[in-house]
Amino acid sequence: MTIGGHLDSLYRLPAYTFPGPDAGTEDLPEPDAFAWRITADAYGDGEDWTTAFARFCAAVDTTRVRALIVGGWAEAYEMPPSGVIEALLAARERFPALRALFLGDMVMEECEISWINQTDVTPLLAGFPALEEFGVRGGTGLRFPAVSHGALRRLVVETGGLPAEVVRGIGASDLPALEHLDLWLGTPDYGGDSEVADLEPILSGARLPRLRHLALRNSEMQDAVAAAVASAPVVERLEVLDLSMGVLTDEGAGALLGGQPLTHLKKLDLHHHYLSGPFVERVRQTLEPAGVEVDLDRDGAEEDTEDGGRVWRYVAVGE
């Protein structure tokens, strides 16, 4: 599967796409009421991202903008968003209220997730120390050397393949305010070369005292992730555990249920799974009586069986 729709909100603000150059700017909404989505023209010879951003800065009181969504930039299949990052950093004095930023909100029809070229995104965190939410889509070329950031509460990295170096960089980061961590680990086919050992600093929770929501998902090694989570110290402080979108089978679910109790969770999200009927029941019977909301929607997860009997299972978002 692929990414089909743009973000509909960020920082609990509904997304609003800043109109193109031929539309008027008279009727724009209040700057602080929406998450502004700024995108390059995807239809050929139109405006590039930095030009759209310059227009945005001229049309909107940027001192009141709280959330920005970077959509597509020109030739995202070939080029990282270096110019985007430079433009944002150059304008940082004009965005004192900015609290949320998402980089690369492109759908399949614009650029498949694993074809989006990324780069080192941590200068944005350094440049916006008050940022509370940061998200990025696309793992190709993505780098995330360890950072310290005192305000970040939510970090989302959506990929079809998350480089191990990024996993390690996030694990080694100092993020004392982080409450919500969402990593799409992806598949080795698209550069997701992390191993469970790379997750250890996250699973220990040593540097993540405020973590309440942990998503380690969309993983080809979802079973191994689940098994590691089963004994991870961080779990006891979580309200939401999300192991969805990956290749989770009875093996991983069995390991998860055989580990530490999960009955303190508010929610366990396993949607898009490959569990057998009995295991679905087992998960439900173990957790639902304790008041845990369990998402076991199969959500289109389908096995392909080759003539030779080999079974193929897929993560929810690869490509």
Next chain:
Amino acid sequence: VIAIPVVRPASSTGLRFAVVGNPGSRRVSLFGDAVRAAGLSGPRVVPWTDVLRERGADFAADEIVRVDSPGEDAEVDRVLRGVADPTRVEGSARWYAAFTAALRGLRGGVRLDDPDDLAVLFDKRRCHAVLDQAGIPVPASPTSGPDGAPVRGWDDLRALMREHRMPRVFVKPAHGSSASGVLAVETGGGRVRATTSVELTADGRLHNSLRVRRYEREQDLAVIVDALAPDGLHVERWLPKASQRGRATDLRVVVVAGRATHAVVRTSRWPLTNLHLGGGRGDLDAARRAVEAAGVRWSDVLGVCERAASCFPRTLCVGVDLLPAIDWRRAFVGEVNAFGDLLPGLTGLPGSGAEGLDTYGAQVAAVLRAPARPGPLHPYRTGTPHA
């Protein structure tokens, strides 16, 4: 302005239809139903097999002649394409030559189509150029019209994509239909990939399948494109389409006598939205709301389709594939289909004049309301304002 069709029959009670088609096909049956529902006797069915065997057919001067698709009939397909296996992708150039020759053999009657229009509609390169010259928004194409670049194979395609800075394109057999042989090709970062319903078998043959698949090895793409190229290829920039509930979305809009009468939304998890490839029907009301929320009038969206249809003024009905841009503020014409009216059970748009009628009923009604005019066939005008 009401579209000005067709013909006044010699006698008002003697209106009679003929249809060139494959007897027993859904198309012929549904058209016959529509004629009978209008209180007329059913159309004379002239089988494509007869037309092809006898190199033509004759019609009475007052017979109203509908030409319907020769498709979905293995024997007709074999004769037209010269390929025994109906699932094979190749042979569309021969199909085109045989089909247009057969059209020229239809003599007499009052035609609801036009051989010259059909010759353009079944050549995507010519069709693109006609639309482009008329100012209809279409995706950019390096193969448009008679001066378009030839695509002799994979190397030509790669060169065109580079030269025209089109890292993502649709590659379509110039004379294909129903997504047969269509590839959505994307390149970037040293990678290449095609999404298509073409199945490349181990012996290098190409078959149409009902399953969309992906090829990521350049040698596979080269084999496929090299095999398709002799039939003629049309290349267009792949413009990102809007989405509905996370699925790529386009519209099929049927235009009858200049007026957009029927529309469906098609959605897919693939860039190819054809219903037989697992696409589903989307939500037309939601599409309209999305368009209006983007500050665009729905009538302007339908107007794009009507303007596209107006490029084929001697053809009563076409099906326009409209590609809404991702922000719903713009829309592009992806295809104009001569036989794009097979939408069983779908009734007309509110205010279109075809409410309660299917696409076939709308065409019969358009013929019946034709004002009295002598002579053969009058162009179908467009420009009808929508409420």
